Amino acid sequence: MKIGAAATTVSCGMSLMLCALMVPGSGEEKTYVVKVKDGVRYVHNIRPALDKPVAGLAFVRKIGKLDSKDPDRQFAAPMSVDEDDAGNLFVLDEKDCCVKKFSAERKLLRRFGRMGQGPGEFEYPMTVGVTAQGHVVVSTMSSTFHVFDGDGTYVDRFNLPPYRGISPAVLGADRIVAYAFKNDGENERDNHVLAIFDFEGKLRREFGEPYLLDTARMTWNANFLSLTVDGEDNIFAAFSSVNRIEKYAQTGELLLSIDRLLPFEVSYRYQKSSMEVGGRAVPYDQPDFTPVSRGIGVDARGRIWVLCFRKAVSRSLKPEDYHPQDYLAFEVYDKEGVLLSRIPFPGEVAKFDNMTMHGNHLFFVDPVEEACVYEYAVVDHND
Numbered sequence: 001m002k003i004g005a006a007a008t009t010v011s012c013g014m015s016l017m018l019c020a021l022m023v024p025g026s027g028e029e030k031t032y033v034v035k036v037k038d039g040v041r042y043v044h045n046i047r048p049a050l051d052k053p054v055a056g057l058a059f060v061r062k063i064g065k066l067d068s069k070d071p072d073r074q075f076a077a078p079m080s081v082d083e084d085d086a087g088n089l090f091v092l093d094e095k096d097c098c099v100k101k102f103s104a105e106r107k108l109l110r111r112f113g114r115m116g117q118g119p120g121e122f123e124y125p126m127t128v129g130v131t132a133q134g135h136v137v138v139s140t141m142s143s144t145f146h147v148f149d150g151d152g153t154y155v156d157r158f159n160l161p162p163y164r165g166i167s168p169a170v171l172g173a174d175r176i177v178a179y180a181f182k183n184d185g186e187n188e189r190d191n192h193v194l195a196i197f198d199f200e201g202k203l204r205r206e207f208g209e210p211y212l213l214d215t216a217r218m219t220w221n222a223n224f225l226s227l228t229v230d231g232e233d234n235i236f237a238a239f240s241s242v243n244r245i246e247k248y249a250q251t252g253e254l255l256l257s258i259d260r261l262l263p264f265e266v267s268y269r270y271q272k273s274s275m276e277v278g279g280r281a282v283p284y285d286q287p288d289f290t291p292v293s294r295g296i297g298v299d300a301r302g303r304i305w306v307l308c309f310r311k312a313v314s315r316s317l318k319p320e321d322y323h324p325q326d327y328l329a330f331e332v333y334d335k336e337g338v339l340l341s342r343i344p345f346p347g348e349v350a351k352f353d354n355m356t357m358h359g360n361h362l363f364f365v366d367p368v369e370e371a372c373v374y375e376y377a378v379v380d381h382n383d
Contacts, residue, residue, distance in 0.1 A: 059346065080127040098114060099128055126139050164178065165197070168227070192209070
């Protein structure tokens with residue numbers, strides 16, 4: 001199999017299981033199929049189990065505004081957010097090189113961090129996360145992680161090998177889990193997609209099988225994912241270009257694997273592009289993989305929320321013509337991996353870079369268009 005100008009495609013019907021379409025003895029159409037192998041529950045979802053959405057999203061507020069006259073509500077480029085158990089919100093501003101802490105009522109309490117290379121200083125910050133003990137962890141492009149207490153006092157920092165701390169999520173009080181496939185390693189299943197590190201930068205365990213393409217570089221691009229951790233330190237991953245959602249124990253043991261019937265085919269293409277290096281244009285192959293998901297979260301009831309593409313994005317689509325409401329929807333799964341319902345993407349969000357869910361609070365971060373954070377509340381329709 002070669003991947004270049006030609007495309008590799010994965011049929012939307014591909015699954016670990018053959019779809020049995022009838023519930024035994026009931027005569028009713030089955031909405032999912034389950035297979036248990038070696039203690040792992042594999043669920044193939046055919047369609048939502050419920051006719052009506054199990055929950056919805058209620059718009060709460062928009063935090064920040066482009067060119068806001070209120071300095072407490074002004075961001076240069078918000079990049080990432082997280083919330084602690086008291087409801088305080090931490091917003092990482094990439095261009096301002098700081099974290100802004102807001103109260104549960106979204107009053108600005110303080111800011112901490114600054115540009116530099118010393119303790120509590122960072123360059124090119126990428127993500128912010130809050131540990132179970134309320135410590136704030138800021139990751140940077142160079143795989144350096146800075147740790148602060150909840151009031152912004154610098155605690156420590158640690159480093160990970162390059163490309164081994166992508167899309168991190170805090171785990172418990174003193175660990176992180178991150179995408180860690182080694183793109184310069186072997187292109188095999190033992191080159192795991194996830195790794196757990198402690199706050200000294202030491203590798204604790206590696207786990208998770210990659211979806212393999214022709215080379216390690218191609219596999220590295222194909223297996224990018226979104227991560228979240230629930231209150232019991234279970235780890236959830238939604239693969240960006242692979243029809244796969246997985247749940248792991250904190251030990252790295254696979255507990256649950258979910259796929260679903262996609263309304264489009266997934267292809268792994270490369271297109272020719274170039275970048276300027278030393279004053280000259282250097283050609284390279286740009287990944288152009290079909291996107292499947294954009295984020296994952298777990299709500300207060302333990303339901304899994306996956307932000308999914310409901311149709312393929314055309315390669316000819318111009319960025320200014322892309323509207324997330326046309327392409328995205330939330331798929332809500334129960335704890336057993338059964339797709340309960342789909343929920344439309346909220347209308348207030350014009351552009352966004354990433355999403356975060358903490359309990360029944362959901363946040364979208366727009367670092368460019370509006371330089372703001374959109375906040376939503378999960379509303380159960382059965383209450």
